[in-house]
Amino acid sequence: MDSTALIPVQYGLDTFYFLICGALVMWMAAGFAMLESGLVRAKNTAEILTKNIVLYAVASIMYLLIGYYIMYSSPEGGILPSLGFLIGDEHAVDVVAAGGEDAPYYSSRADFFFQVVFAATCMSVVSGAVAERMKLWAFIAFAVVMTGFIYPVQGYWKWGSGFLNEMGFLDFAGSGIVHMAGAAAALAGVLLLGARKGKYGPNGQINAFPGANLPLATLGAFILWMGWFGFNGGSQLKMSTIEDANAVAQVFTNTNLAAAGGLVAALITARLLFGKSDLTMVLNGALAGLVAITAEPLTPSALQAVLIGGVGGVLVVFSILALDKLKLDDPVGAISVHGVAGIWGVLVVPLTNSDGSFVTQLIGVASIFSWVFITSLIVWGLIKLVMGLRVSEEEEYEGVDIAECGMEAYPEFTNK
Known part of the structure; x- marks a missing residue:
């Protein structure tokens, strides 16, 4: 059979697979919303939910208007498809991806959709770290710049054929480009924002602020776990050949096992340290395992995937404790989960992928972190100079739900 006769079948299958994976990644936005709303106090729930759904919409628009141009501004990238999509030129949009015999075949619309949900995921990392004391509109203003400019620039360095790609930097689905980048932006915000009132005492004590809804947080972690199959699996870009179908199966398997390894390792670590099986550490351990395997979910064996995730689960527990000692207040542990585990995931790639170089991976980590953190x-x-970052002390005490949204998520449980 003429190989060209298979192109329509490949095009349809790969486009469908790409879109389904993109939808799974979009569903991770729900996971972040549930996880974060479960880990904050009840009086701040409506505002954190508002941030999560608004940031997704902002990311979608900003990535269309600016981000996609920047991130794929190489000749083989997305300037023309993005421009065509913007002005409605059908011929500029529905082109078959070029690039050689082994290139994937899919609609440019599918490519844009898959890329935009990654941009939103990066920004979702930020929302939990600055929860309970940041002004809603200050957060939205930052989301505009982050998804339209900061994220796409460093994304171009690898995925848009920039200098990191030329150096041989490896990051399969974004342990560094998406997760560490989001953590770096969150860290910068936390440093300028300061800790929540009462979180740290004058004598070095650390006061616990328990989350309002741990069932909701657990549901959020499960949703993120499920969505991660699209995050990593979709990054294979196609599955219309036997080789690619097998690769996707391997990616799914390793992604699941890394999450399991991270969860169990965090569970054991918390038990040894605290004498208790801390659910919040368990949830973050699973997510740390997922972040860690994201840089290279294809080349590790199944057991290696468990170990990579397991190390991420151990690291996240110690990182959360260390940040508290440094008085860096991160209500949901986002900086530890996505930053520390993200760095680990990028640096461990050469152990399973012979094409990787530790030095190159280290340069990639330093470049991405420096760019995102400084900008x-x-x-x-x-934003702090123009409109301020933080709500007033009285508003923080009453809860940002009332101050920022004029409503409460759980009004029947409040005393009036």
Whole structure:
């Protein structure tokens, strides 16, 4: 049979697979919303939910208007498809991806959709770290810049054929490009924002602020776990050949096992440290395992995937404790889960992928972190000067739900 006769079948199958994986990644936005709303106090629930759904919409629009141009501004990238999509030129949009015999075949619309949900995921990392004391509109203003400019620039360095790609930097689905980048932006915001009132005492004590709804947080972790199959599996880009179908199966398997390894390792670590099986550490351990395997979910064996995730689960527990000692207040542990585990995931790639170089991976980590952290610090600083970052002490005490949204998520449980 003429190989060209298979192209329509490949095109349809790969486009469908790409879109389904993108929808799974979009569903991770629900996971972040549930996880974060479960881990904050009841009086701040409506505001954190508002942030999560608004940031997704902002990311979608900003990535269309600016981000996609920047991230794929190489000749083989997305300028023309993005421009065509923007002005409605059908011929500029529905082109078959070029690039050689082994290139994937799918609609440019599918490519845009898959890329935009990654941009939103990066910004979702930020929302939990700055929860309970940041002004809603300050957060939205930062989301505009983050998804339209900061994220796409460093994304171009690898996925848009920039200098990291030329160096041989490896990051299959974004342990560094998505997760560590989001953590770096979050860290910059936390440094300028400061801790929640009463979180740290004058004598070095750390006061616990328990989350309002741990069943909801657990549901959020399960949703994220499920969505991660689209995050990593979709990054194979196609599955219309036997080789690619087998690769996707391997990616799914390793993604699941890394999450399991991270969860069990965090469970054991918490039990040894605290004498209790801390659910919040368990949830973050699973997510840390997922973040860690994201840089290379294809080349590890099944057992290696468990171990990579397991190390991520151990690291996240110690990182959360260390940040508290440094008085860096992260209500949901986002900086530890996505930053520390993200760095681990990027650096461990050469152990299972012979094409990787530790030095190159280290350069990639340093470049991405430096760019995102410094630019985010500048943007957060400008927002602080113009409109302020933080709600008043009285508003924080009453809860940002009332101050920022004029409503409460659980009104029947409040005393009036």
